[in-house]
Amino acid sequence: MNKMDAALRELAGMDDLAALSSGIHRLHPAVKFLATILYIFTVASFSRYALSGLLPMVLWPVLLYQMSGIPVSLCFRKLRFVLPLVLAVGIWNPLLDRVPVLQIVTLTVTGGILSMCTLMLKGVLCLMASFLLMATTGIDRLCAALRAMHVPEYPVTLLLLTYRYISVMLREVSVMTDAYSLRAPGQRGIHFSAWGSFLGQLLLRSMDRAQSLYESMLLRGYRGGFHYAETRPIARKDWLFLGLSAASFAFFRLVPVAQILGGMFV
Amino acid sequence: MIEFANVSYAYEKDRPVLRDVSFTVQDGETVGLIGCNGAGKSTVMKLLLGLLPCTEGRITAAGLPVDKAHLPQVRERLGFVLQDPDAQMFMPTVYEDMLFGPLNYGMTREEADRRIDAALKQLRIEHLKGRHNHRLSGGEKRMAAIATILAMQPEILLMDEPTAALDPYNRREVIRTIGDLSGTKVITSHDLDMIYDTCERVILLHDGAVCADGPAEQVLHDRELLESHRLELPLRFSVS
Numbered sequence: 001m002n003k004m005d006a007a008l009r010e011l012a013g014m015d016d017l018a019a020l021s022s023g024i025h026r027l028h029p030a031v032k033f034l035a036t037i038l039y040i041f042t043v044a045s046f047s048r049y050a051l052s053g054l055l056p057m058v059l060w061p062v063l064l065y066q067m068s069g070i071p072v073s074l075c076f077r078k079l080r081f082v083l084p085l086v087l088a089v090g091i092w093n094p095l096l097d098r099v100p101v102l103q104i105v106t107l108t109v110t111g112g113i114l115s116m117c118t119l120m121l122k123g124v125l126c127l128m129a130s131f132l133l134m135a136t137t138g139i140d141r142l143c144a145a146l147r148a149m150h151v152p153e154y155p156v157t158l159l160l161l162t163y164r165y166i167s168v169m170l171r172e173v174s175v176m177t178d179a180y181s182l183r184a185p186g187q188r189g190i191h192f193s194a195w196g197s198f199l200g201q202l203l204l205r206s207m208d209r210a211q212s213l214y215e216s217m218l219l220r221g222y223r224g225g226f227h228y229a230e231t232r233p234i235a236r237k238d239w240l241f242l243g244l245s246a247a248s249f250a251f252f253r254l255v256p257v258a259q260i261l262g263g264m265f266v
Numbered sequence: 267m268i269e270f271a272n273v274s275y276a277y278e279k280d281r282p283v284l285r286d287v288s289f290t291v292q293d294g295e296t297v298g299l300i301g302c303n304g305a306g307k308s309t310v311m312k313l314l315l316g317l318l319p320c321t322e323g324r325i326t327a328a329g330l331p332v333d334k335a336h337l338p339q340v341r342e343r344l345g346f347v348l349q350d351p352d353a354q355m356f357m358p359t360v361y362e363d364m365l366f367g368p369l370n371y372g373m374t375r376e377e378a379d380r381r382i383d384a385a386l387k388q389l390r391i392e393h394l395k396g397r398h399n400h401r402l403s404g405g406e407k408r409m410a411a412i413a414t415i416l417a418m419q420p421e422i423l424l425m426d427e428p429t430a431a432l433d434p435y436n437r438r439e440v441i442r443t444i445g446d447l448s449g450t451k452v453i454t455s456h457d458l459d460m461i462y463d464t465c466e467r468v469i470l471l472h473d474g475a476v477c478a479d480g481p482a483e484q485v486l487h488d489r490e491l492l493e494s495h496r497l498e499l500p501l502r503f504s505v506s
Contacts, residue, residue, distance in 0.1 A: 008400075012398070012400040012401075015358045015359075015398055015400075016398065019398070138358065139358075140357070140358060140362065164356055171352070209353065212348070212350070212353035212354075213353055213354075213356050215317055216346075216348060216353060216354045216356070217356070217366075218317075218341070219315055219317075219341050219344075219345075219346050220341075220366055220367035220370055220414070220415075220418065221338070221341065221342065221367055221370030221371045221418075222366075222370055223338075223370070227365070227366070227369035227370065229362070230375060
């Protein structure tokens with residue numbers, strides 16, 4: 001199995017995760033979407049030095065991962081290519097901000113190091129929450145939720161079709177990579193001299209494939225509008241989840257829980 | 267009924283791929299459209315479905331002219347099973363894929379569900395309903411692809427190479443299924459044994475023109491005719 005096949009399987013695996021049936025999966029997709037957006041905004045609103053204040057925000061995604069039966073490690077495994085980018089966001093901060101803000105025994109912590117750690121944690125938390133939303137909802141129900149919230153049809157359809165197109169393209173890359181490697185034994189990856197033609201062929205092939213799919217959609221009555229997954233009305237338990245989530249975000253944002261707990265022991 | 271009347275078509279000027287093609291398919295008939303690669307079979311299908319504009323001649327399907335004004339109604343009456351199920355099925359599960367067509371044609375979800383269950387039962391693949399498309403085997407995908415079209419309850423069923431890349435068991439299953447389906451069917455294939463099993467009439471296309479049109483029993487037994495058009499007798503006849 002080449003890397004593209006593995007990527008394709010991982011992408012397909014997201015649909016499998018979304019098909020699980022936990023209490024979190026059964027929540028209304030719009031509610032999960034709103035809670036996730038609220039969570040991301042709350043995380044982003046912490047100041048760049050508020051590392052200790054941010055720590056309790058870890059609880060929400062970790063708790064939901066437990067309740068949904070999705071291991072946290074799976075999130076990190078699936079997002080292993082994105083995480084380095086997130087971690088790289090604040091990498092220059094220690095060089096730009098050298099003002100000491102904290103002294104731990106003999107170790108001086110500068111503002112740059114603290115803000116770098118805060119930025120990294122913010123990035124990881126936002127990724128964890130976004131992954132959880134996708135893994136417990138699925139793209140179709142997510143799009144249905146967006147439409148139910150009156151997000152215009154055009155961007156929602158674009159989102160859905162782009163998601164579907166990724167798998168079409170990956171499949172083509174997989175076939176082409178196999179065909180290449182079978183005729184280039186001992187070669188690791190694709191030689192740079194073939195990149196141009198490889199990418200050109202990939203574009204043409206994936207466009208052909210996308211055209212076939214589009215024609216198939218047209219022949220089944222597609223006229224630009226999708227009928228998204230049926231969503232039930234928002235129930236009391238959904239409101240309860242949203243209310244509890246929002247309340248906990250507000251609590252952790254306004255009350256310095258980590259400092260209070262720390263003060264109790266120091 | 268399907269009617270092709272003096273249809274010609276060229277993708278590039280002065281290089282016609284169809285030349286004055288005329289034939290009629292009566293209601294309830296099962297017709298095999300055969301020919302070597304490049305004979306024009308796919309072009310016939312695309313013209314019939316309105317995926318290509320008919321620039322010369324006249325095409326009617328299910329009592330409607332195949333033109334821009336009637337495309338939605340024509341396509342509602344025609345069901346096309348593509349050769350590659352992966353190019354046809356794009357929703358996560360079989361059920362959602364089957365739901366796509368009926369909902370687009372304004373059916374209620376209850377009515378669509380009823381049709382989906384009927385189609386799955388007819389093909390004896392009820393167990394595939396909730397399955398993810400990417401988890402299906404080749405044979406299951408083919409049956410599911412047929413089911414997505416049957417859920418639309420088309421008047422005319424068009425199939426492109428329905429037995430391509432199937433193992434013997436799944437091939438027989440598809441042949442059995444085609445035999446069980448009622449209504450008008452047009453099947454293009456190079457699998458002449460399958461055409462013989464499923465079609466009562468055969469149209470032979472070569473170089474964009476109709477070279478033979480007659481009972482399957484007669485056309486598919488004619489070694490000289492088939493070989494002169496780069497085809498071969500069905501295996502069962504060539505062996506005996």
